[in-house]
Amino acid sequence: HQPSLNVTNTITVIAWYNVANVANTGKSLVAKTSSDYSRGYDFYDYDGRLEVVVRPYTQGNKIVIANTINSNTWVMGAFTYDGSSIRGYLNGNVTNITLSTANSATDSNGSLYIGGRYSSNANVANVMAGKIGLVQIYNRVLSNGEITNSFNRYRGRFGI
Numbered sequence: 001h002q003p004s005l006n007v008t009n010t011i012t013v014i015a016w017y018n019v020a021n022v023a024n025t026g027k028s029l030v031a032k033t034s035s036d037y038s039r040g041y042d043f044y045d046y047d048g049r050l051e052v053v054v055r056p057y058t059q060g061n062k063i064v065i066a067n068t069i070n071s072n073t074w075v076m077g078a079f080t081y082d083g084s085s086i087r088g089y090l091n092g093n094v095t096n097i098t099l100s101t102a103n104s105a106t107d108s109n110g111s112l113y114i115g116g117r118y119s120s121n122a123n124v125a126n127v128m129a130g131k132i133g134l135v136q137i138y139n140r141v142l143s144n145g146e147i148t149n150s151f152n153r154y155r156g157r158f159g160i
Helices: 144-158
Strands: 011-019 027-033 040-046 049-054 062-066 075-081 086-090 093-097 130-138
Touching: 011 027, 011 040, 011 144, 027 130, 040 075, 049 075, 049 086, 062 075, 062 086, 062 093, 075 144, 130 144
Parallel strands: none
Antiparallel strands: 011 075, 011 130, 027 040, 040 049, 049 062, 075 086, 086 093
């Protein structure tokens, strides 16, 4: 845990990843949650669906970014949270937006995990099988154009 990774009310997370087997349910890409899961976020691939939860978990605090992510294919997933809504992105394009997200603070003193998430039994849970090529975390909401620019900047590296 580094205090500089705590964010309050605004965040952008971008992850370039290639999951080996989409049938491997609930695999975290990037996660930072408190030990009681009441704060933070979990950005994950669930059976080939790209999803994010801004804690605490409620139906309004979860967004499906993409319904079909293929195995062994590089993609750029991203989400922004502005204190009241979550925006999801796939390969630089907005795919979904939630309104009235119930969480007002995403900061957590939990550790940042890449390729897994915190588990109460002191092991890393939901470990992703595949590759994570690049993770970007911002303490502000990037604009649609900035996310598209990030996609265009790195897409050649991942063969997209």
